[in-house]
Amino acid sequence: MKKWxxxxxxxxxxxxxxxxxxxxxxxxxxxxxxxxxxxxxGRGAPxxxxxxxxxxxxxxxxxxxxxxxxxxxxxxxxxxxxxxxSAPTTGVPPMxxxxxxxxxxxxxxxxxxxxxARCLPGGPPRIPPYHxxxxxxxxxxxxxxxxxxxxxxxxxxxxxxxxKNLKPTFYGDSxxxxxxxxxxxxxxxxxxxxxxxxxxxxxxxxxxLVEKFRRPDFGNLQIDVDIDDPGTYMGHWHMxxxxxxxxxxxxxxxxxxxxxxxPGHLDHANNDGNHPAGSK
Amino acid sequence: MxxxxxxxxxxxxxxxxxxxxxxxxxxxxxxxxxKGHPNGVPAVPARKPPAPPSGATPRTPEGKTDFTGVxxxxxxxxxxxxxxxxxxxxxxxxxxxxxxxxxxxxxxxxPDGAVRVxxxxxxxxxxxxxIVVLSEANTHSYRRFFLDGRTPDAQLELDPTMYTGVSIGKxxxxxxxxDTVGFNDKTWLDPTGKPHSDAMKLTERYTRxxxxxxxxxxxxxxxxxxxxxxxxxRVFTLAPGWDLQEYVCQxxxxxxx
Numbered sequence: 001m002k003k004w005x006x007x008x009x010x011x012x013x014x015x016x017x018x019x020x021x022x023x024x025x026x027x028x029x030x031x032x033x034x035x036x037x038x039x040x041x042g043r044g045a046p047x048x049x050x051x052x053x054x055x056x057x058x059x060x061x062x063x064x065x066x067x068x069x070x071x072x073x074x075x076x077x078x079x080x081x082x083x084x085x086s087a088p089t090t091g092v093p094p095m096x097x098x099x100x101x102x103x104x105x106x107x108x109x110x111x112x113x114x115x116x117a118r119c120l121p122g123g124p125p126r127i128p129p130y131h132x133x134x135x136x137x138x139x140x141x142x143x144x145x146x147x148x149x150x151x152x153x154x155x156x157x158x159x160x161x162x163x164k165n166l167k168p169t170f171y172g173d174s175x176x177x178x179x180x181x182x183x184x185x186x187x188x189x190x191x192x193x194x195x196x197x198x199x200x201x202x203x204x205x206x207x208x209l210v211e212k213f214r215r216p217d218f219g220n221l222q223i224d225v226d227i228d229d230p231g232t233y234m235g236h237w238h239m240x241x242x243x244x245x246x247x248x249x250x251x252x253x254x255x256x257x258x259x260x261x262x263p264g265h266l267d268h269a270n271n272d273g274n275h276p277a278g279s280k
Numbered sequence: 281m282x283x284x285x286x287x288x289x290x291x292x293x294x295x296x297x298x299x300x301x302x303x304x305x306x307x308x309x310x311x312x313x314x315k316g317h318p319n320g321v322p323a324v325p326a327r328k329p330p331a332p333p334s335g336a337t338p339r340t341p342e343g344k345t346d347f348t349g350v351x352x353x354x355x356x357x358x359x360x361x362x363x364x365x366x367x368x369x370x371x372x373x374x375x376x377x378x379x380x381x382x383x384x385x386x387x388x389x390x391p392d393g394a395v396r397v398x399x400x401x402x403x404x405x406x407x408x409x410x411i412v413v414l415s416e417a418n419t420h421s422y423r424r425f426f427l428d429g430r431t432p433d434a435q436l437e438l439d440p441t442m443y444t445g446v447s448i449g450k451x452x453x454x455x456x457x458x459d460t461v462g463f464n465d466k467t468w469l470d471p472t473g474k475p476h477s478d479a480m481k482l483t484e485r486y487t488r489x490x491x492x493x494x495x496x497x498x499x500x501x502x503x504x505x506x507x508x509x510x511x512x513x514r515v516f517t518l519a520p521g522w523d524l525q526e527y528v529c530q531x532x533x534x535x536x537x
Contacts, residue, residue: 065407
């Protein structure tokens with residue numbers, strides 16, 4: 001009897017401990033941690049980059065190549081970040097009822113279910129506060145992310161159209177063309193998992209994103225963003241973004257999955273005893 | 281009822297309550313866990329690539345070998361041969377082999393690093409000063425080979441130990457030689473768990489003998505883990521008409537998609 005009791009109590013305690021661990025992992029989301037010193041800069045970046053001539057590609061088109069600071073969203077005189085729970089985004093068109101409810105639920109939940117904080121791609125059009133590297137070639141422009149996921153987008157500038165029957169993805173399918181010195185990137189084929197901003201504004205698989213990239217001088221890159229999503233919004237959403245060149249440091253190797261957001265995975269990954277858990 | 285019995289009874293009630301609480305709260309948690317792969321993401325099956333085309337080696341406007349294209353590994357992702365390991369590294373490799381892939385960092389969406397490759401395609405995007413290698417699988421990430429004359433020093437100061445390291449390329453005739461340093465010791469060199477230390481230095485010699493083939497000679501120097509350098513070769517074939525698909529390991533791990 002006594003033995004059974006101890007065993008039951010022990011089981012209870014172990015289960016509780018396991019529960020705490022599991023819940024810890026599941027409830028982990030909260031906010032994306034601030035970039036460590038020396039990593040991508042959002043608000044800390046200069047408002048204007050240096051002037052000077054724009055580098056050109058071999059075909060004479062503007063070369064967007066370089067490391068760019070975390071993009072600032074310019075709304076009037078305010079610069080808003082796009083981290084989880086960040087300041088309200090302006091210019092949000094009226095939402096359909098399901099979206100009103102979903103966004104309100106996310107806010108009520110203090111944005112705890114933000115998948116970006118669980119190392120899933122946060123966008124587009126949402127942008128991380130980390131550096132990005134643009135890499136331009138005449139037929140393909142790459143956007144390489146430092147964080148939140150150390151992934152990439154491809155902009156095809158080869159005259160091709162979106163393939164038919166696109167499988168929905170986080171990054172969608174991007175086809176681009178030049179209008180003067182402006183690269184117009186047209187993206188469709190999104191899944192409906194990511195948020196448009198840190199305020200939990202949703203989008204549907206119908207989202208159509210048009211981004212216009214322009215490098216007016218050496219140190220500045222303007223990105224005009226137009227969002228149309230009839231599955232979610234009753235109007236058009238326009239954002240102006242600006243990012244500045246970063247010449248002093250390169251991107252770091254940001255490994256979100258190692259950044260203690262979901263320690264359960266790391267415990268598994270390191271259970272051979274030879275991989276020190278936690279950060280590098 | 282004496283004190284002992286009362287304590288027992290209270291203890292029993294507490295334990296039962298705790299268990300009930302655990303069951304109630306844990307049920308949805310368990311349901312959520314089941315959606316994904318909490319014990320690790322299974323390896324993605326390869327897609328059969330088209331036959332590689334024949335033709336001459338493409339060149340860039342500057343006359344260099346042009347590696348641009350989507351490439352698929354020919355043969356196994358397991359590195360052939362046996363590196364001359366120091367005893368600790370040999371034991372670690374043996375232990376990993378015995379555990380049959382348990383704890384494989386790749387299955388928990390951690391980066392494969394610079395040596396390990398998957399059976400899914402890679403894409404080389406080439407400019408005069410940088411070559412970017414995009415990976416479809418693993419972390420859907422990239423390597424950058426810098427050809428702009430920089431040294432690795434600034435990057436090493438910023439980030440001394442990386443999964444993928446910092447890669448500096450230079451031309452040796454038609455071959456591109458890429459030296460990579462700045463590794464941590466966390467990656468497996470192949471699915472069998474071949475280890476390495478943070479002293480690893482990697483030299484890759486890329487050649488494109490014709491349109492359809494990419495050859496890589498890989499030399500690993502690792503004074504902490506090896507008794508002598510280890511060299512092996514890989515061949516990739518061009519997959520015309522292919523591009524990379526989106527693969528998000530974390531979404532599979534968490535059962536989000």
